[in-house]
Amino acid sequence: MSDLLDDPMPGQNSPEFTVSEISGAVKKTIEGAFGRIRVRGEVGRVFKARSGHLYYDVKDDRNVLSCTTWKGQVAGLSVVPEEGLEVVVTGRLTAFGAQSKYNMNVDEVAVAGQGALMALLEKRKKQLAAEGLFEPARKKPLPYLPEIIGVVTSPSGAVIRDILHRLRDRFPRKVLIWPVAVQGEACAREVARAIDGFNRLTPGGALPRPDLLIVARGGGSIEDLWGFNEEIVARAAAASAIPLISAVGHETDTTLIDFVSDKRAPTPTAAAELAVPVRHELLAWVDQQGARLSRAVSHGLTQRGQRLRDLARALPRAETLLDTPRQRLDRAGDLLPRALSRGIDSRRLDLQRKAGPLRPQLLRVMIDRRRDALNAQQKRLVTAAPTREIQRRKDRLADLEKRLKEAHLRRIDQRRDKLIALDRLRETLGYQATLERGYAVVWGDGKLVTTTKAAQSASELEIQFADGRMSPDGKPAQQKKPKSKPPEQGSLF
Amino acid sequence: MSETPVAEMNFEDAMRELERVVGALDRGDVALDESIKLYERGAELKARCEALLKDAEEKVAAITLDGDGTPTGTTPVEGM
Secondary structure, eight states: OHHHHTOOSTTTTSOOOOHHHHHHHHHHHHHHHHOEEEEEEEEEEEEEOTTSOEEEEEEOSSOEEEEEEOHHHHTTOSSOOOTTOEEEEEEEEEEEGGGTEEEEEEEEEEEOHHHHHHHHHHHHHHHHHHTTTTOGGGOOOOOSSOSEEEEEEOSSSHHHHHHHHHHHHHOOOEEEEEEOOOSSTTHHHHHHHHHHHHHHSOTTSSSOOOSEEEEEEOOOOTTGGGGGGSHHHHHHHHHOSSOEEEEESSTTOOOHHHHHSSEEOSSHHHHHHHHSOOHHHHHHHHHHHHHHHHHHHHHHHHHHHHHHHHHHHHSOOHHHHHHHHHHHHHHHHHHHHHHHHHHHHHHHHHHHHHHTTOOHHHHHHHHHHHHHHHHHHHHHHHHTSHHHHHHHHHHHHHHHHHHHHHHHHHHHHHHHHHHHHHHHHHHHHSHHHHHHTTOOEEEETTEEOOSHHHHHHOSSEEEEOSSOEEOTTSOBOSOOOGGGSOOOOOOOO | OTTSOGGGOOHHHHHHHHHHHHHHHHHTOSOHHHHHHHHHHHHHHHHHHHHHHHOOOOEEEEEEEOTTSOEEEEEEOOOO
């Protein structure tokens, strides 16, 4: 009854939950209703927590789904989610009551669609190429004839059989198979581990280290081959110290490992062909070399023998070589004594001719002649002494002196004569001579009077005659004028 | 190169050396006593090559791994 009374309004009789109750119910409902599902979308924000758990979003153009991969599950992912990658995630939906959120626990991530895979592959290729892992200089040469070949592949299936068959055909070798999963999420990890593991073996150990590796897988879809596009596989192959041949998929499939391997084989069979040479061909080659060896040696001997015979034939006989010289010797031998006596004769004749004029008398005459010449020279030498020259100069000096004196005297005489002549001329031309002829000279006061006027003005007149002066009154003049007669000039000498 | 003992050569080296020896003899420009020496060496190399070629035994084994993927030994593989 009271139950009915307690129901004030219709619909208010629904049960009441606590938050935890409803959270638990929701969680149970979500988990139960969907079970294990696959969701396709683009990876959004990715966050890897310090704990190792991975949190990320998968979204489409309208909604977002929170995804979680626990630390223990991350290693099992074949593709680690990257932002922008189109994926299909597999897992279970669950709810997180503490935040009133639901999310998906993902234990598998696959790249959705070939386009997305190719885009991812391109991105990885670019990254590894940038690191230089594809450089041709990194590629190691394959051994010509490996002793042990390590094969990383599935232990069952056509691939290993193809490889073993082809090896057997060409050159049976020791083969170590490292079994791996060649597809699925374990593939990349196992392959990388196998490559690394082979490199860790010691040469000649209980598990001997191979000297060539083949990583092989048969054909398949891009998703099947995806493990060989994983970075860990490519890095393990690049790090391998043992030369490595990759043979993954068919000829048209190129995976990331093909870029870093030392040699890429289009098929597993081709890998076996690259790995070993053909034994019977080598045996034939060795036989052939042996034959060439023998032939070369015997040919060399034959050739030398032939050449020796040829040379021997061309060699002239010793006798013929000597014929001509011997003849010359004979002739010279014949001529020798005659030539000797003739030579002596001709020389003797020559001696006689030259010794004929050669007598002591001749020499003596010559000596005498030379002595005479010497004496003569000596005499000339005495007379030609310098005293003679001095004397000669002295004489010449005296002579010159005398001539000088004479010339001087002569010159004085000449002058005297000339002076006398001039005086005579002077006397002739002078007025005194005219006095002799009857002329007289009138002087007035000591001066010559030539005019009457002068005569009148003079206080005293004198007349000069040839024999002297007198005044006009007949008194003899007081003064005699001796100046008209120049004094006789005596000889200078 | 002629210093390596022939018995220690691998196939490739022995092969290359044999090729060289035969080539030298073929050219015929070596002295007679040298050619005898070359011939002897060539014969030795040929024998080494043949021995290495005869030593062609197939032996196939698969590596056994423990739970961690660490190799523990081998197991013969037959019938493939």
